[in-house]
Amino acid sequence: MGEILTAVMRWIHISSVVTLIGGIFYGRFVMTPAAQALSADARATLDDAAAARFRPVVFTAITGLVLSGIYNFLSKPGHSALYHALFGVKILLALHVISVAILVTAPKNPRRSRQLFGAAISGLTIVLISAYLKGIN
Ligand code: HEM
Secondary structure: OHHHHHHHHHHHHHHHHHHHHHHHHHHHHHHHHHHOOOOHHHHHHHHHHHHHHHHHHHHHHHHHHHHHHHHHHHOOOOOOHHHHHHHHHHHHHHHHHHHHHHHHOOOOOOOHHHHHHHHHHHHHHHHHHHHHHHOOO
Protein backbone atom coordinates (compact mmCIF):
# COMPACT_ATOMS: atom_id res chain seq x y z
CA MET A 1 0.00 0.00 0.00
CA GLY A 2 2.83 2.41 0.96
CA GLU A 3 4.60 1.67 -2.32
CA ILE A 4 1.48 2.50 -4.34
CA LEU A 5 1.01 5.83 -2.52
CA THR A 6 4.69 6.67 -3.07
CA ALA A 7 4.38 5.87 -6.78
CA VAL A 8 1.19 7.97 -7.08
CA MET A 9 2.84 10.93 -5.31
CA ARG A 10 5.91 10.62 -7.55
CA TRP A 11 3.61 10.52 -10.59
CA ILE A 12 1.79 13.66 -9.40
CA HIS A 13 5.12 15.44 -8.76
CA ILE A 14 6.64 14.56 -12.14
CA SER A 15 3.41 15.23 -14.10
CA SER A 16 3.07 18.64 -12.43
CA VAL A 17 6.72 19.49 -13.16
CA VAL A 18 6.37 18.47 -16.81
CA THR A 19 3.20 20.54 -17.18
CA LEU A 20 4.51 23.66 -15.40
CA ILE A 21 8.08 23.80 -16.74
CA GLY A 22 7.01 22.53 -20.19
CA GLY A 23 4.34 25.26 -20.37
CA ILE A 24 6.90 27.91 -19.36
CA PHE A 25 9.31 26.73 -22.09
CA TYR A 26 6.54 26.60 -24.69
CA GLY A 27 5.39 30.10 -23.71
CA ARG A 28 8.88 31.64 -23.86
CA PHE A 29 10.52 29.82 -26.76
CA VAL A 30 7.56 28.98 -29.04
CA MET A 31 4.55 31.26 -28.37
CA THR A 32 6.48 34.49 -27.79
CA PRO A 33 8.62 34.36 -30.97
CA ALA A 34 5.71 33.03 -33.07
CA ALA A 35 3.50 35.94 -31.93
CA GLN A 36 6.10 38.48 -33.14
CA ALA A 37 4.56 38.11 -36.61
CA LEU A 38 1.34 39.73 -35.33
CA SER A 39 0.51 43.42 -34.85
CA ALA A 40 1.00 44.78 -31.31
CA ASP A 41 -2.77 44.76 -30.67
CA ALA A 42 -3.30 41.22 -31.94
CA ARG A 43 -0.27 40.04 -29.95
CA ALA A 44 -1.60 41.55 -26.72
CA THR A 45 -4.99 39.89 -27.29
CA LEU A 46 -3.37 36.51 -28.01
CA ASP A 47 -1.00 36.80 -25.00
CA ASP A 48 -3.86 37.60 -22.62
CA ALA A 49 -6.04 34.78 -23.99
CA ALA A 50 -3.17 32.27 -23.66
CA ALA A 51 -2.40 33.51 -20.13
CA ALA A 52 -6.04 33.11 -19.05
CA ARG A 53 -6.13 29.52 -20.36
CA PHE A 54 -2.80 28.58 -18.77
CA ARG A 55 -3.79 30.02 -15.34
CA PRO A 56 -5.99 27.12 -14.07
CA VAL A 57 -3.37 24.66 -15.35
CA VAL A 58 -0.70 26.55 -13.38
CA PHE A 59 -2.72 26.49 -10.14
CA THR A 60 -3.47 22.77 -10.52
CA ALA A 61 0.23 22.00 -11.14
CA ILE A 62 1.36 24.13 -8.16
CA THR A 63 -1.12 22.36 -5.85
CA GLY A 64 0.09 18.96 -7.09
CA LEU A 65 3.75 19.95 -6.72
CA VAL A 66 3.50 21.29 -3.18
CA LEU A 67 1.35 18.42 -1.80
CA SER A 68 3.40 15.65 -3.45
CA GLY A 69 6.66 17.48 -2.62
CA ILE A 70 5.79 17.62 1.10
CA TYR A 71 4.87 13.91 0.97
CA ASN A 72 8.17 13.08 -0.80
CA PHE A 73 10.13 15.05 1.76
CA LEU A 74 8.47 13.48 4.80
CA SER A 75 8.67 9.94 3.39
CA LYS A 76 12.48 9.99 3.10
CA PRO A 77 13.80 10.91 6.58
CA GLY A 78 17.36 11.15 7.92
CA HIS A 79 18.88 13.68 5.55
CA SER A 80 22.48 14.94 5.55
CA ALA A 81 23.45 18.61 5.89
CA LEU A 82 24.24 18.68 2.13
CA TYR A 83 20.76 17.37 1.32
CA HIS A 84 19.14 20.09 3.45
CA ALA A 85 21.30 22.83 1.92
CA LEU A 86 20.46 21.76 -1.65
CA PHE A 87 16.80 21.23 -0.76
CA GLY A 88 16.71 24.80 0.62
CA VAL A 89 18.09 26.15 -2.67
CA LYS A 90 15.55 24.06 -4.58
CA ILE A 91 12.65 25.48 -2.55
CA LEU A 92 13.84 29.08 -3.11
CA LEU A 93 14.03 28.43 -6.86
CA ALA A 94 10.62 26.70 -6.73
CA LEU A 95 9.19 29.84 -5.09
CA HIS A 96 10.65 31.86 -7.98
CA VAL A 97 9.05 29.56 -10.60
CA ILE A 98 5.69 29.55 -8.76
CA SER A 99 5.64 33.36 -8.37
CA VAL A 100 6.49 33.88 -12.04
CA ALA A 101 3.87 31.34 -13.17
CA ILE A 102 1.22 33.28 -11.23
CA LEU A 103 2.50 36.68 -12.49
CA VAL A 104 2.72 35.74 -16.17
CA THR A 105 -0.79 34.32 -16.22
CA ALA A 106 -2.23 37.54 -14.77
CA PRO A 107 -3.81 39.83 -17.39
CA LYS A 108 -1.89 42.68 -19.08
CA ASN A 109 1.67 41.88 -18.04
CA PRO A 110 4.16 43.53 -20.46
CA ARG A 111 7.17 41.77 -18.85
CA ARG A 112 6.03 38.19 -19.53
CA SER A 113 8.87 37.29 -21.90
CA ARG A 114 11.70 38.25 -19.52
CA GLN A 115 9.96 36.70 -16.49
CA LEU A 116 9.39 33.44 -18.40
CA PHE A 117 13.08 33.33 -19.39
CA GLY A 118 14.16 33.55 -15.73
CA ALA A 119 11.64 30.91 -14.66
CA ALA A 120 12.83 28.55 -17.42
CA ILE A 121 16.40 28.80 -16.08
CA SER A 122 15.25 28.29 -12.47
CA GLY A 123 13.10 25.34 -13.58
CA LEU A 124 16.02 23.57 -15.27
CA THR A 125 18.22 24.23 -12.24
CA ILE A 126 15.58 22.71 -9.91
CA VAL A 127 15.39 19.58 -12.07
CA LEU A 128 19.19 19.25 -11.89
CA ILE A 129 19.22 19.68 -8.08
CA SER A 130 16.34 17.19 -7.72
CA ALA A 131 18.13 14.65 -9.89
CA TYR A 132 21.13 14.93 -7.55
CA LEU A 133 18.97 14.77 -4.38
CA LYS A 134 17.54 11.48 -5.63
CA GLY A 135 20.97 9.85 -5.24
CA ILE A 136 21.98 11.18 -1.79
CA ASN A 137 20.58 11.05 1.72
C1 HEM B 1 8.88 24.17 -9.71
C2 HEM B 1 8.89 23.39 -8.67
C3 HEM B 1 9.49 22.00 -8.60
C4 HEM B 1 10.16 21.28 -9.56
C5 HEM B 1 10.53 21.70 -10.98
C6 HEM B 1 10.51 19.99 -8.94
C7 HEM B 1 11.17 18.97 -9.59
C8 HEM B 1 11.44 17.73 -9.06
C9 HEM B 1 11.96 16.59 -9.77
C10 HEM B 1 12.26 16.54 -11.26
C11 HEM B 1 12.12 15.58 -8.87
C12 HEM B 1 12.67 14.18 -9.14
C13 HEM B 1 11.47 13.26 -9.22
C14 HEM B 1 11.86 11.82 -9.20
O1 HEM B 1 12.86 11.42 -9.81
O2 HEM B 1 11.12 11.06 -8.57
C15 HEM B 1 11.71 16.08 -7.58
C16 HEM B 1 11.77 15.38 -6.40
C17 HEM B 1 11.45 15.90 -5.16
N1 HEM B 1 10.80 17.11 -4.93
FE1 HEM B 1 10.39 18.52 -6.28
N2 HEM B 1 10.05 19.98 -7.65
C18 HEM B 1 9.43 21.18 -7.41
C19 HEM B 1 8.82 21.58 -6.24
C20 HEM B 1 8.91 20.91 -5.05
C21 HEM B 1 8.39 21.37 -3.80
C22 HEM B 1 7.59 22.67 -3.63
C23 HEM B 1 8.75 20.44 -2.85
C24 HEM B 1 8.49 20.41 -1.38
C25 HEM B 1 7.52 21.01 -0.77
C26 HEM B 1 9.49 19.41 -3.51
C27 HEM B 1 10.04 18.30 -2.91
C28 HEM B 1 10.66 17.26 -3.56
C29 HEM B 1 11.25 16.12 -2.88
C30 HEM B 1 11.34 15.90 -1.38
C31 HEM B 1 11.75 15.27 -3.89
C32 HEM B 1 12.47 13.93 -3.69
C33 HEM B 1 13.97 14.19 -3.67
C34 HEM B 1 14.71 12.91 -3.29
O3 HEM B 1 14.63 11.96 -4.06
O4 HEM B 1 15.31 12.90 -2.22
N3 HEM B 1 9.57 19.72 -4.85
N4 HEM B 1 11.29 17.39 -7.73
